[in-house]
Amino acid sequence: MSGGARVEVVGLSAAYGRTRVVESVRLTVEPGGWLAIIGPNGSGKSTLLRSILGFHPHGGQVRVDGVPTSGVPRRERARILAYAPQTPVLPEAVTTREYVTLGRTPHRPLLSAPRAVDRQVVADVMDRLGLGPLAERPLATLSGGEQQRAVLARALAQQPRVLLLDEPTAALDLGHAQQVLDLVDRLRRQDGLTVLSTLHDLTLAGQYADRLALLSEGRVVAEGRPADVLTPAALATHYGARAEVVAGPNGPTVMPVR
Amino acid sequence: MTTTAGGTRPQTEPVAPRWRHRPGLVLGGAGLALFAALLAGIWVGALPLPPGAVVVTLLDRLPGIHLSGGLGPTQEAVLLQLRMPRVVLASLVGAGLAISGASYQGVFRNPLADPYLLGAAAGAGLGATLVIAYSPVERVGPFGIVPLAAFVGALVGVGCALALGTAAGGSHSATLLLAGVAVAAFLAAGQTLVQQQNTDDLREVYGWLLGQLGRTQWSDVVLVLPYLVPACVVLLFCGRPLDVLAVGDDEATGLGVHPGRVRLLVILAASMATASAVAVSGLIGFVGLVVPHIARRFVGGSNARVLPVSLLIGGAFLVLADLVARVVLAPAELPIGVVTAFVGAPFFGGLLWFGARRR
Numbered sequence: 001m002s003g004g005a006r007v008e009v010v011g012l013s014a015a016y017g018r019t020r021v022v023e024s025v026r027l028t029v030e031p032g033g034w035l036a037i038i039g040p041n042g043s044g045k046s047t048l049l050r051s052i053l054g055f056h057p058h059g060g061q062v063r064v065d066g067v068p069t070s071g072v073p074r075r076e077r078a079r080i081l082a083y084a085p086q087t088p089v090l091p092e093a094v095t096t097r098e099y100v101t102l103g104r105t106p107h108r109p110l111l112s113a114p115r116a117v118d119r120q121v122v123a124d125v126m127d128r129l130g131l132g133p134l135a136e137r138p139l140a141t142l143s144g145g146e147q148q149r150a151v152l153a154r155a156l157a158q159q160p161r162v163l164l165l166d167e168p169t170a171a172l173d174l175g176h177a178q179q180v181l182d183l184v185d186r187l188r189r190q191d192g193l194t195v196l197s198t199l200h201d202l203t204l205a206g207q208y209a210d211r212l213a214l215l216s217e218g219r220v221v222a223e224g225r226p227a228d229v230l231t232p233a234a235l236a237t238h239y240g241a242r243a244e245v246v247a248g249p250n251g252p253t254v255m256p257v258r
Numbered sequence: 259m260t261t262t263a264g265g266t267r268p269q270t271e272p273v274a275p276r277w278r279h280r281p282g283l284v285l286g287g288a289g290l291a292l293f294a295a296l297l298a299g300i301w302v303g304a305l306p307l308p309p310g311a312v313v314v315t316l317l318d319r320l321p322g323i324h325l326s327g328g329l330g331p332t333q334e335a336v337l338l339q340l341r342m343p344r345v346v347l348a349s350l351v352g353a354g355l356a357i358s359g360a361s362y363q364g365v366f367r368n369p370l371a372d373p374y375l376l377g378a379a380a381g382a383g384l385g386a387t388l389v390i391a392y393s394p395v396e397r398v399g400p401f402g403i404v405p406l407a408a409f410v411g412a413l414v415g416v417g418c419a420l421a422l423g424t425a426a427g428g429s430h431s432a433t434l435l436l437a438g439v440a441v442a443a444f445l446a447a448g449q450t451l452v453q454q455q456n457t458d459d460l461r462e463v464y465g466w467l468l469g470q471l472g473r474t475q476w477s478d479v480v481l482v483l484p485y486l487v488p489a490c491v492v493l494l495f496c497g498r499p500l501d502v503l504a505v506g507d508d509e510a511t512g513l514g515v516h517p518g519r520v521r522l523l524v525i526l527a528a529s530m531a532t533a534s535a536v537a538v539s540g541l542i543g544f545v546g547l548v549v550p551h552i553a554r555r556f557v558g559g560s561n562a563r564v565l566p567v568s569l570l571i572g573g574a575f576l577v578l579a580d581l582v583a584r585v586v587l588a589p590a591e592l593p594i595g596v597v598t599a600f601v602g603a604p605f606f607g608g609l610l611w612f613g614a615r616r617r
Contacts, residue, residue: 055508078514089506092369093559098501105502106514111495113562154505158513 004031004194005065005080005161007052012060014044014051021047022058023218029162029211034188034195036205038229039215040239045198046086048215049166052196053083064162078106082160086167086198088151090139096150097135100126103157125156129183145176152183163187165197169204177201181208206230206251214238226251281563284556288570292349295574299345299581304588305336312337344474347482347538348580348594349573351471352545354486354535356572357493357565358528359546360553364500364561365524366431373532373546376438376525380445381415382408382536387449387463391456400477404466405537409485412533415445420525431521469542469595471580482534489531490569496524497562504561544598545572545579548606555609575602 007029014022022044029035037045051058054069054077062069064080072080082103091099103125104118114122126132129149134142139150148168155163168184169177185208188195199205205212206226214222214229216238222229230252235241246253301309307329315328315337329337358373366375374380385407393403423437453463499520502510507517532546549572550564557563576594579601583592 050508053508053512055511074511074516075514078512081512083509083512085506085508089367089504089509091367091501091504091559093554094501094504095558098558098560099505102502102505102513110499110502110515112498 003161003192004033004188006031007162007194007196008061008063008066009052010061010063012048012051012058012062014047014056014058016047021218022051024060025215025218025220027213027220027223029194029196031194032188032192033211034185034197034209035211035213036197036199036209037213037215038199038202038205041200043215043238044218045200045215046166049083049164049196049198053081053164055083075106078158078160080160081162081164082155082158083164084151084155084166084168086170088147090147092140094139095136096131096139096142097122097126099139099150100131100153100157103154106158121159122157125153128187129153129156144171145179148172148176148180149183152180156187160193162194162196165195167198167200169199169201177204184208202230202235202254203252206254207248208251230254281557281567284563284567285570288553288567288574292570292574292577295577295581296345296349299348299577300337300341302581303336303341303584305333307333307337307341339475343476343479344471344580345577347474347479348471348577350479350482350486351535351539351542352549352576352579353569353573354482354490354531355542355546356549356553356568356575357490358531358535359572360550360561360564360568361493361496361500361524361528362546363550364564365503365521365528366435367504368431368435369551370547372543373528373535374442374541374543375435376419376529377415377441377445378412378529378532378536379415379541380442380449381418382412382533383467383541384445384449384452385409385411385414386466386540387452387459390459390462390466391452401481402478405478405481408466408540409533409537411445412536413529415441416525416529416533420522434525465593466540467595468593469540469598471539471583471594472591474538478538482538485530485534489527489534492527493524493531494566494569496520496527497560497565500524500561500565504559540595542576542595542598544595544602545576548602549575552606552609 009025009027012022012025013020025048027035037048039045047056050056052062069077101114101118101122104114104121108115108118126135129152131149131153134146139147142150168180172180181204184195187193209226211224212226212229213220214234221238222234227247230245232243232245235243242257244255244257246255300312301307311327311329314325315334317323318325318328328334355373362371362373362375363369386404389403389407396403398406419438419441422441423434426433426437453460499515502513502515503517503520510517550568553564553567553571557567579597580594582601583594583597586592
């Protein structure tokens with residue numbers, strides 16, 4: 001893998017019909033960095049992520065290593081940016097290996113069978129994510145945590161430079177959530193991947209990401225190191241929440257207060 | 259040994275049957291089945307033809323080969339003018355309907371989709387009914403007017419559904435399905451109206467609706483070939499793109515595919531195959547719905563494998579169904595649409611039953 005890329009989002013705006021959901025967002029993620037987009041429900045986190053990927057019509061510009069993505073053909077873009085959605089559509093009666101192999105789509109001719117190099121990349125990725133024993137199991141019979149790992153494996157099989165994850169822990173219990181985030185962190189450190197994710201769990205966001213962007217009503221209202229963004233005042237203003245923030249060695253912990 | 263629904267499955271039990279890892283074997287088996295069905299369809303009938311003499315007669319007609327000991331003139335006429343075109347057409351129609359059904363199921367991510375979903379059946383029905391009721395001529399050149407009208411009607415039906423669906427909601431599959439429902443209902447109402455005004459023609463209309471291969475001539479084969487074969491070839495190539503589409507539009511886009519374009523291409527090709535099949539054989543149900551599921555039992559859910567296997571099984575299935583339709587009440591014939599459901603439904607039921615028990 002060719003290491004992470006620098007991602008710049010400049011003046012990005014998006015709307016559903018006439019309702020503007022994302023308003024002039026400016027973000028930068030350094031190569032190998034992990035930026036988590038946080039914010040209350042309906043603040044536009046998923047729309048922002050989908051706009052950065054080009055799935056949603058938007059204004060403004062997204063640049064990867066200085067190159068605007070709007071001019072890059074879709075297939076080529078898919079070799080740079082890989083996406084794992086919040087609720088992945090899992091095709092029926094397909095094995096885990098077949099599903100992960102779909103990640104090779106942007107690298108191989110669309111009509112031909114997977115080549116030896118594709119099978120090798122898929123096998124490596126599945127080994128790394130501990131999916132080897134599940135390779136021939138139908139995807140639908142996997143547990144929630146295993147399915148999330150399969151989705152991650154499919155994204156990694158794209159051999160991307162940037163990983164975009166929409167709520168990677170949404171369906172997982174605390175233990176499995178930590179496992180997935182540990183995994184993402186390891187991949188980021190080993191391969192230098194750039195990670196851009198939404199995360200609704202503030203403590204997990206504070207512990208794992210090295211930068212946070214707080215989105216409120218479609219605008220970035222705070223951006224910086226977790227300790228600077230996660231303040232009781234910000235949580236009160238934008239979440240309407242009463243919470244204490246406790247500093248820790250790996251980042252701040254957010255504790256709700258009754 | 260019984261297992262209850264929702265019972266947990268031990269991790270060590272192999273989940274996929276062994277043949278799933280041998281798609282080539284399944285493909286070869288399906289090809290053999292089609293070949294065997296074609297032979298059976300030629301040999302068996304109201305006038306039995308001696309198998310050896312049939313083979314000799316067919317070889318004799320190849321350029322550069324001269325053999326004696328073939329069929330007599332009557333038998334040869336039955337073989338070449340009645341049975342051969344019929345068997346060939348049955349295999350083409352079955353193959354076309356099955357691969358179209360598999361493609362529709364893939365494109366709409368809906369296991370209940372069938373080739374008639376987007377108004378192809380209703381359009382063909384209206385077209386055929388209109389010309390049966392009102393057309394002063396029976397033939398245009400070498401071709402019957404009913405197949406032509408059914409072909410055009412099917413394409414118009416799908417065209418309307420596509421236009422309405424695209425105008426209403428882009429290429430989203432749910433909108434397209436609903437547009438198909440609306441168009442089909444409208445065209446079916448038109449057909450009912452025409453039928454009600456022309457009750458004398460009801461028998462002929464119903465004969466066509468139930469599907470028929472009884473009056474097949476080589477001209478029918480010639481009529482469908484230029485549309486059916488290219489459509490099937492396109493669909494065979496669409497298996498892998500359809501597999502990518504199965505993960506949803508966002509993710510397919512993220513993998514570098516254009517979901518809208520793939521969907522449009524598949525729908526156009528499948529509709530072309532369906533329209534040409536319907537034109538020459540009427541509305542034969544069940545094949546397009548169930549054959550893809552039979553294929554999935556053997557090769558899993560990947561469209562890249564389901565499509566070609568469906569094509570072969572569909573061809574074999576319809577040839578055998580037609581054989582049953584000819585033989586059971588010989589010399590009278592059953593409508594083939596009745597046979598496909600009558601034979602196919604219990605067969606598929608058994609497949610579901612044994613599939614569930616094996617688990």
